[in-house]
Amino acid sequence: MVSWFRRRSSRPERSDRRKVSVPEGLWIKCNNCGEIVYSREIERNLKVCPKCDYHFRITARERIDLLVDAGSFEEFDSSIESLDPLQFRDSQKYFDRIRTSKKKTGLTEAVVSGSCTIEGKRTILSVFDFFFMGGSMGSVVGEKVARAIERAIQDRCGLVIVSSSGGARMQEGALSLMQMAKTSAALAKLRRLHLPFISVLTDPTTGGVTASFAMLGDVILAEPKALIGFAGPRVIEQTIRQELPEGFQRSEFLLEHGMVDRIVNRKELKNTIAFLLDAFTRQ
């Protein structure tokens, strides 16, 4: 939670989110390898650096386009919106933060849910948008994830959730914490019906989202080099007062420690998901 926040807040004036993922202009510098790459080439390459395979962060809409069969996505629950149950304010009012995020992303909340087909397979899909308040989970996000799970149960089909989140949303206090229990308990119901849940972890997935539904996939896939963990790297550094090893909390580190099933390149993601869903729902 800490790492992304600091990074973003250090340049608060960036209003155009496309600049955060892939800056406009003909040539851009890769965040990872530092190479100067033609921006069209990155766009064509699904926002993956052709030189080093760095996977740029993408919006929920871009992710949906990437995964679903063209024209098959029917969004639901888009009109559930946040209230401000705690009347929370720090340097900004929570309500103002929400308004800014809505304007910036064109979304109503940090997760977009809908039904779709993936290579012809009917599927319920929920995708996080990190550009909406760091993809944080408050009451609305928890409710939308729970409802997506319930929809999969109702429609007797598989579920895919693509996470990208700093964790639980502090501005809704313990209500946000409870969404971890709510979404996980909903997955217990899905499990009873033998309906598959594919969890896709993208950069970054940390905190309360990792520590609930995101780590409960029947299969857990991760994009290359994504930051995935419970505690943010800065919190860990401050606690143990030592530098973190290279590659710590990246997808490859999690694979090595047995925490994810597979690292999948963005190009292979749709096909891999479709294959698994098909294998798990033949009967």
Added chain:
Amino acid sequence: MVEYYLDFEKPVYELERRISELKHMETEESGVDLTDDIQRLEKKLEKMRHEVYSKLGRWQRTLIARHPMRPYTLDFIDLLADRFVELHGDRSYADDKSIVAGVGTFMGEPLMIIGHQKGRNTKEKLMRNFGMSHPEGYRKALRLMKLAQQFHIPILTLVDTPGAFPGIEAEERGQAEAIARNLIEMADLTIPIVTVITGEGGSGGALALAVANRVLMMENSIYSVISPEGCAAILWKSQDYAKDAAEAMKVTASDSLELGIIDEIVPEPLGGAHRDYPAAAAAIGQAVKRHLEELGKLTPEELVEDRWRRFRKIGVFQGP
């Protein structure tokens, strides 16, 4: 016991000391009658206690929840259980001493008791890792919850943790997975589960023991999504604003009750549980007994459904 008081409690403690000095003088030096003075001061003390403790701010409650003399899980077990046999280890990696668990008898009936454990002195604090668990702690808890289910024993969890431990090894061994696993598995358990938050209900590390049919909070405990210090560091850019963060996040028992996050507040002795362990334990015992009796009437399926409905409805939003 070492006397320790919080800043806002200081006048109370000072007055208490003066009264006990006067009483001492009266017994030591015969012929001195201080009855009037003592009575006057005791009246004043009563009033002062009421003033100080009846309108505690959220930060003051946080300090009481973290009070170094606050009763911990093993203190409550001592006072509540007729007998307790501690069981150790996650059968996979280690025995995490920041969580204690075992089978006890409570009012004559077997009960699985699982709780975070903090240390009292430096050596103990290190051994208990300040009540901050590693994955093996949550996995031990889950193993013993399933054991309880196997033999139809209800579960009582006592929550008192600053949060899950943020460290390299904790991440390597799957801190997030361990917490998530407890959430989904607890949702499916077919025996009654009652949780009491006794001190700090610190984020995922607390929730990993708290997916219960009934969740109670002691009057001066807190429940929060992130520590006030952590929240302040992120949103206020400095831990010095922890007090503001505690206020903003509404971390107290009455806040949690209002938000529909907990079911009941367990009253504490005036001044806090640390001032009277047996009274604090008795209040917990009464509440837990009542809830276990109610839950005992439900079938296994009803218990799972009851827990699901409890958590399903939590959240505040607008829209269809």
